[in-house]
Amino acid sequence: MIKQLLFIFCFLFLNLFAQAEQTPNIVLIMADDLGIDSVEDYGGRQYKTPVMSQLAKEGMRFTHAYAQPLCTNTRIQLMTGIYNHRNWLAFGVLDPQAKTFGHYLQEAGYKTAIVGKWQLQSYDPPDYPGAAKRRDKGMHVNKAGFDDYCLWHTHHTEDKGSRYPDPKINLNGKYLTDTKGKYGPDIWADYICDYVRQKHEKPFFLYYPMALPHNPFSPTPDSPEWKDSERRFDEENHFYGDMVEYTDKVLGRIVNAIDVAGIAENTLLIFYSDNGTNQKILTETDWGLSQGGKGLSIDAGVHVPLYVRWKGEVAAGAVNHNLVDSTDFLPTILEAAGAPIPAKEGLDGISFFHQLLDQRGPERPWVFYHYDPRPGWDKHKFTLHRFVQDRRYKLYDNGILIDVENDPLEQHLIYAEDDTRATAAARRKFQRVLHEKYDEWRNLRPANNRQVQ
Structure with a gap:
């Protein structure tokens, strides 16, 4: 029994050593x-x-x-x-x-x-x-x-x-x-x-x-x-x-x-x-x-x-x-x-x-963006943008959906009334993310702001 335990210990030690190497x-x-x-x-x-x-x-x-x-x-x-x-x-x-x-x-x-x-x-x-x-x-x-x-x-x-x-x-x-x-x-x-x-x-x-x-x-x-x-x-x-x-x-x-x-x-x-x-x-x-x-x-x-x-x-x-x-x-x-x-x-x-x-x-x-570089020098020209995307679609928190794969310049806006089955599914998925992240931000923002404002 002792030999078996020693064997197991040596095996584990050598394995950990090999991983470290x-x-x-x-x-x-x-x-x-x-x-x-x-x-x-x-x-x-x-x-x-x-x-x-x-x-x-x-x-x-x-x-x-x-x-x-x-x-x-x-x-x-x-x-x-x-x-x-x-x-x-x-x-x-x-x-x-x-x-x-x-x-x-x-x-x-x-x-x-x-x-x-x-x-x-x-x-x-x-x-x-x-x-x-x-x-x-x-x-x-x-x-x-x-x-x-x-x-x-x-x-x-x-x-x-x-x-x-x-x-x-x-x-x-x-x-x-x-x-x-x-x-x-x-x-x-x-x-x-x-x-x-x-x-x-x-x-x-x-x-x-x-x-x-x-x-x-x-x-x-x-x-x-x-x-x-x-x-x-x-x-x-x-x-x-x-x-x-x-x-x-x-x-x-x-x-x-x-x-x-x-x-x-x-x-x-x-x-x-x-x-x-x-x-x-x-x-x-x-x-x-x-x-x-x-x-x-x-x-x-x-x-x-x-x-x-x-x-x-x-x-x-x-x-x-x-x-x-x-x-x-x-x-x-x-x-x-x-x-x-x-x-x-x-x-x-x-x-x-x-x-x-x-x-x-x-x-x-998906990739989530909470993008607002303010406050800071020269950053007054920016505003808050919150959006989510995958490889095909992107949804902003104002409800505008983009087919980013086919419209990278975002010139064709997709509203809810224009949804197909695919865009409606993407919209629902992304809306859940935006709502969840908004609640997190609302709870954390006051403490973060107090450090610099």
Whole structure:
């Protein structure tokens, strides 16, 4: 009997040890303002994105990944796994009491780092109406669950400096002093490449919220104008294309660093975007000339690229047509890390980790949006939009239904009296979601508002 117990104990120990050995590093990269219209794999014709295409060949590409229409809205959902209607405070402000994926992964035994753009501590300039109630009310990055950071815009907006030429970058509490003549994305790429080459005693989680290709649309080091130091701060829309291609180039540097370090088989790499392309940009696509939809609730504002690579685990060349939204990343990476998904936190996200491994499991039936970037500088022009969608239909809380698959610009409104059997079924399903989320918001809103108003 004792021998049998010892055998069982040894078997369980070795099994747990083997699982620990397989716990992957996780690298999550999120572009800033990159819609599907700008990416070749999704029908973009104007810019070259070969590294993204490489990720599609070596891993899985998702055709129906969605984000909120603006960056803070997506970033908060991404980092907390919770919809905006439950924890929104203000634009550029992450609730300092929130628990981020950095915190969760530290608890799971990971070394954590964040590189790129923060912009979640303080956003309003001092002379903006109501700013005094919101300034410095957001989470400080040194309390966000990351052991190391290399970031732009970690404090007040008026002190943020440049993110591109001569950038102002905070490295673990001290600003770099040698950035003159350098390009912000190159500094971050250097940091990341060095980070993945290091020998880590435990698995690492590296989150890279990129600055690219967000405006100001200015020359990159690959633009001819960069050679003239006087032109590096030029702002012209045509530089957007250079910035998209530099986004792809930086991504390529990171992919190559992972491969050269010999950790591709033990690194889950995810590439995503926080919202659609800037509205100032017109892009040639398979469906014609496409205007960016950043800030808008139409498909061009929320439909974004998503690639996942984990060599030897995620099937190469796989295409996934299931729905994914920004709340799903936190439970997905927790499951990848072998960490429990906390029931008490009431996460809204649904893990898609099993889909990466071609296993059965829950699939997201719809994507919910509670989109209102107010309060915040320059956000007075926005209003609240609440809507739900799946791959085919979208319902706004004013009763307007859209056949988004066939009408991405939302020019043909479907009212209840126009319903077919299919649209009526979609309307009933989505109305239940909207009613449920409205009740949650009504109960939580007073406490959230008191923090910033």
